[in-house]
Amino acid sequence: MSSDSELNNDDIISRWIDPVIRKPVFSRFTPDNLEQRTVAAAELFHARYYKTITAASKGFGVPYHRLRSRIQGHSAINSNGGLNTLLDEAQTKAVIIWAHRQILTGFHVRGRRLRQHVNAILRASGNKGTASKRWCNRFMKKHRTIFHLRKALSRDAKRKGVQKRAMLTSWFDCFKGYLQRNCVKKQNVWNFDETGFMIGYLEKGIFVWTFLDINQPVLTDSYDKVTITSIDCISAAGVVIPPFLIAPGVQIPVKWV
Structure with missing residues (x-):
């Protein structure tokens, strides 16, 4: 008669x-x-259906190291709390609030800055653990609804200072009123913009951003060595004039253009 284990x-x-x-x-x-296949392969290995981990890994298409870790008794990250072993719930909430506060005051939260802040919290709480660069990446992926990476453009601090919603709304209301009073047509309304491109300096970067409704943040005060100016024009009717570039220099060879 078969035993209970059999x-x-x-x-x-x-x-x-x-x-x-x-x-x-x-x-x-x-x-x-994948998780269900991992559980199945581990159970079949313990049941001696597969003689080796390699055979079980190939049989169910599970990565070898993942299956070996599960057979050794390690549980899945999403079931054992994962990153909660380094930060508790209150500390995690404090980190998120800190990131929001930093961005509201104009400081951009990069991965290194986040790591330094988390390590400071751990030292203050007496925790000997350390948040590594890899840990911060996993932390941001786990809280992907809050943290996300965005490329940034650079802008002068004075220009950024006058970009207040109330001021811009008031200006556009006055402008619309002017167009209506004077019966100005859309094809006669043009926007003229002059934009400088920096050469010789890495003007764009990637940092941690916590506002999902803003797709492209703007950096404040970046430095440049040489600038090239691009003049762009577009009408309210959608007609575009090809951009005109102004490059520094007295003489510009034709082959450069």
Whole structure:
């Protein structure tokens, strides 16, 4: 008569292996069922259906190191709390609030700045753990609804200072009123803009941003060595004049253009 362990092993095998075709019960190996396949491969290895981890890994399409870690007793990150082992719930909330406050006051939160702040919290709480660069990347991925990376443009601090919503709204209301009073047509309304491009300095960067409704933040006060000016014109009717570039220099060879 079979023992209880043999009966359990038979149940495990019948659960994950089709008795007719002798193959896994999964019709397809997809990222959505990776965790379930990992559990199945680990159980079949313990049930001695597979003699080696390599065979179980190949049989269910599970990465070898992932399966070996699970067989050794490690649980999934999403089930054991993952990053909560370094920061508790109150500390995590404090980090998120700090990031919002930094951005509201005009300071951009880069990955290094975030790591330094988390390590300061750990030292203050007596925790000997350390937040590494890799840890911060995982932290941001876990809280992807709050943290996301955006490329930034550079802008002078004086120009940024006058860009207040109330001031811009008031100006556009006055402008619309002027157009209506004077019956100005859209094709006669043109926007003329002069933009400088910096050469010889890395003007754009990637940093941590916590406002999902802003797609492209603007950096304040960047430095440049040489500038090239681009003049752009577009009408309210959608007609565009090709941009005109002004490059520094007295003589510009034709082959440069």
